[in-house]
Amino acid sequence: MKTIENRSCDYCGDAISLDRNMNSRYCCNECYYENKKSRASEKNRQKNQERELFSNDRIIDTLYKNIDKNQVISAKELIDRNFNWSIFTGLIEVEGIKVKKLQYYGYTLFTNQTVNLWKL
Numbered sequence: 001m002k003t004i005e006n007r008s009c010d011y012c013g014d015a016i017s018l019d020r021n022m023n024s025r026y027c028c029n030e031c032y033y034e035n036k037k038s039r040a041s042e043k044n045r046q047k048n049q050e051r052e053l054f055s056n057d058r059i060i061d062t063l064y065k066n067i068d069k070n071q072v073i074s075a076k077e078l079i080d081r082n083f084n085w086s087i088f089t090g091l092i093e094v095e096g097i098k099v100k101k102l103q104y105y106g107y108t109l110f111t112n113q114t115v116n117l118w119k120l
């Protein structure tokens with residue numbers, strides 16, 4: 001099979017044969033469809049994460065309204081509301097404390113299973 005060295009499949013990395021369309025980014029139709037599929041599922045994953053992030057924010061919003069500033073609450077309050085601990089957008093520092101950032105709120109989970117909520 002004749003190939004041009006600088007043309008490789010975007011999906012599997014194999015060389016793209018010369019008899020494929022010059023604009024083709026894939027070595028075969030399987031790679032084209034597999035790539036399409038994995039992009040769709042990546043999109044889905046992102047959507048789900050956004051939804052979870054939004055849900056986390058809503059949970060904290062509800063709790064935040066009922067506590068005093070700097071009051072810590074039990075992590076159970078969040079667990080009972082199906083808070084997703086693995087979803088956050090980054091880590092920041094507020095008043096010297098590391099805070100996991102959501103959209104409008106952030107939280108700090110302490111080792112004694114209490115949580116500090118922050119409005120960002």
Ligand SMILES: [Zn+2]
Nearest residue numbers: 009012027031
């Ligand atoms: Zn391929």
